[in-house]
Amino acid sequence: MRWLMVSKNTLIGNDNKKRTSDKQFISIRNKPLNSALRVFLKLNMNKCVIMPVLNQKLPNVRGYKIMKTRRSDRLVDMTRYLLERPRTLVSLTHFSEEYESAKSSISEDLTILKRTFQERGIGLLETIPGAAGGARFTPYMTQDDAKEFVASLVNAIDDETRVLPGGYVYLSDILGQPWFLQRIGRLIATQYLREPIDAVMTAATKGVPVAQAVAAQLNVPFVIVRNDTKVTEGPTMSVNYVTGQSQRLEKLELSRRSLPMGSRVLIVDDFMKAGGTIRGMASLVKEFEGQVVGAAVVAEGRVAHRVIDDYTSLIHVDTNKDDGIIHVAAGNYADEIYANFEESLENKVK
Amino acid sequence: MRWLMVSKNTLIGNDNKKRTSDKQFISIRNKPLNSALRVFLKLNMNKCVIMPVLNQKLPNVRGYKIMKTRRSDRLVDMTRYLLERPRTLVSLTHFSEEYESAKSSISEDLTILKRTFQERGIGLLETIPGAAGGARFTPYMTQDDAKEFVASLVNAIDDETRVLPGGYVYLSDILGQPWFLQRIGRLIATQYLREPIDAVMTAATKGVPVAQAVAAQLNVPFVIVRNDTKVTEGPTMSVNYVTGQSQRLEKLELSRRSLPMGSRVLIVDDFMKAGGTIRGMASLVKEFEGQVVGAAVVAEGRVAHRVIDDYTSLIHVDTNKDDGIIHVAAGNYADEIYANFEESLENKVK
Structure with missing residues (x-):
């Protein structure tokens, strides 16, 4: 009695080297299942067990039985x-x-x-x-794991050489590491454990890895809003918006075919200052007759006045342009993500 | 006899609702392990089994034993x-x-x-x-699975409304779906089963999701090369290169701190025509004293002359600008990825 593994209508042999080196066995490798099985049953005097690797219809040949997967x-x-x-x-x-x-x-x-x-x-x-x-x-990510992870983020980013002109912070290395991204995605997705979400939206270009990471955990598509028209993506929908701090007029565009009308959208970005871009994206969601489920950023900077109220941040960064000092701490994630986490876990499916 | 789960030095209760609603049990939830354990052992007349969820030192209290994970x-x-x-x-x-x-x-x-x-x-x-x-x-992805997946890609992209000006093809919806990206990443990574790779490189902005997907499967960082200088990322290294088709002079930049000198780099992109951008990225890798391990794209277009020879493509797209006709077929992936796959699987670790 021996085992065969069956894959895609072909006998592919088993992982036991002694058995696969057997001449009889080799002779039927890679033959179509039906004829291979007949040969095999002849050679083995009608004793044979088949272990199907992939679900398929087995041929109508006498003398074998199917083995259940252990x-x-x-x-x-x-x-x-x-x-x-x-x-x-x-x-x-x-x-x-x-x-x-x-x-x-x-x-x-x-x-x-x-x-x-x-x-x-x-x-x-x-x-x-x-x-x-x-x-x-x-x-999801438990609050204990989140605490540990956010501490590791704070530790990685708390480095004054990261301060860039304009009060921005260099995050590209962090946002280029699959390990950090997987954790960021899982943590942000935890807040929406019971919320139906149709799509994740972000602004090109630095928000893209965050959007992809969150979308992977939610298993929904992500869409990229752009503020240049160089990239050709066919017909677009666009909105004008005023940036939060410098009060400049900017434009945000999204390819019409990339987001179905009426979608429930989660907005994410890598870094938020006053929140103008997020507000701009929210108005773009409205143009698509959609609904904003929430907004989440990896890092929020310190500003005098924010143009949006409701957002989740993993870390809070305070930079001083003049002397390049940086101060990094946990963001508001604990309140935003974990305030109702236990209840949410115990809830019934919506 | 009952089980406790221990996490982060705290008793967090078990998943059996009847047990967690027990008053005695509740009374010790969220207390420090040491005191909680003493209380628990008292209440239960020194009968107790502890199932540690996270590896930690257990306190020096008599009367409990550790249960192995099943x-x-x-x-x-x-x-x-x-x-x-x-x-x-x-x-x-x-x-x-x-x-x-x-x-x-x-x-x-x-x-x-x-x-x-x-x-x-x-x-x-x-x-x-x-x-x-x-x-x-x-x-890795088996060749059978790859064949099925590439067929589904061809099927999704073979649609004349996808033809964009300049012979490009609208792929953003495909490259915004976690499911496709996961498969694309796994398929491209399969070619480098035994190759050490330090980083994945791509060009902003549309290559980013592909780079992230491949990097996730290889578990290495990805870096994004840009051709504008608007985005502030600190000091950069840059190269000039000639585009493959229109013979324009372009510039590619990469933040110096994002790629260590001497890295082994895999170059990926969403779409390749003549291959000028990939050649540009290869010369940038040389500026970082690195080595190009390979180049892979999701789709290659049809061109009269290609400026690079060695690349892997999942699909081949032929568009006709005048009447918008599109013809999509499998790329060269079967030869590039699977020619030595079986041997590579059986090889010893390098």
Whole structure:
């Protein structure tokens, strides 16, 4: 008795080197499943177990039986599958067919995943019962992890050589590191655990990595608003807005086809001073008949007057243009993200 | 006998609602571990099992014992941990301490992960033996999955309304979808399974999402080259280059502090016509005394003459400016990425 792995209608061999070096086995590798199976069954006197790697119809040949995927293998693959698809309802039927396993076994697997995800602060695994039921994974970051992460951000940015002309701060290295971006995305997404969001919006160019990171955690598209018209993207919708500090008139444009009308939009950016750009993006969302779900920035600078009230910031940066001194501290994230986090976790699905 | 979960030196309760609503249990939630444990042991007549969620020193109090993390929970969390850290060597000691489990058990877990990752085409899990040993996960995409994915890309882009002035193609919606980006990143990274890479480089602004997606799979920083000087990023290094088709002189700039000298760089972009921008980026890499490991683009257009020879493209787009006809097909990815894939998989670690 031996195992075969079946992939895309082809026998691809197993991972045991002794077995794959077997001549009989080699002779049927990469043949179409149907004929390979017949040869194999002949050679092995009708004793054979097939372990399907991918869900597919098996050929109508006598003498083999299907092996269920083991629980340990299911747990590993289900974890991978759900982590890759945040906020997506995956049906029990899908897993059941993928692993040739009973729905009751899949339900037990999901209980294990749910427990581990919760204990380790990875995210929420909701299991929806019934015929149309399944599981949905929503990643979050616990407040303890957030505290540690924001401290590491503060530590990385608290460096006076980062002060740039105009009171801006050099963040490009931080916002070019996948590790930081993944954490930033997860932390910002945590605030909207139960909120339906259709798209993430940002302003070119430095906000793009933040938008992409948040969108990956929410599993929704991100759209990039531009203030030059050089880039050709077809017909655009545009708004004029007044910058927060210098009171200049600027223009923001978004390709018409990139955002469906009536979308629920989360606005993000890397750095906010008075908030003029965010206010501009909010008015652009209105032009698309959409709704602003929230606004979040990695860093807020210190300004005398802000033109928006409702925003989330991970860190607060205070720069002094004259002597280049920088002071970095945690932003308002603890109040904005975690004030209702526990309640939100326990809520039913909206 | 009951379980407690311990996190960050604090008892945080377990996930069983009946237990957490227990008054005795509630009374010790959020107290420091040491005193909470004493109270708990008193209440429960010295019977207690502690399940540590995070690795930490437990207080010197009699009457409790530590519970090892179950295999099923370890498998779920190890999968998550390794997927979040591509190409990073994680020591056996780390897992062993994290789960309070013997290294021999961790090794068995890794064997299960390795088998499942291989069978399902998720990636390579290398286990390095010895005292300094551990496990390293390198994600890849199988050629079957790549074929299916590229076909879905071709299908999404083969639409004549995407043709933009100048022979460009509207890709922003595709390059704003986390799902496509994750797949694009994994496919491009597959070519460099065994190649050490220090950074991914791209040109602002449309290449940024591609660079971020590839960098996430390689777990290295990405840097953004700009051709305007409006954006302030401190001192820059710059090169002049001639565009491939129109033979205009352009400038490319990169902030000096964003790329260490002597880096091994992978150049990526969303769209390539003659390849002038990529050639410009390659000369910028040389200014940083670095080495170009490769160049990869999502889409290549049709041109009479290309100024670079060695590149990987996922799709090939042929547009006709006059009547807006578009013809989309697979690029050269199959030859470039999969010609040596099987050998590369079986190679030893470099």
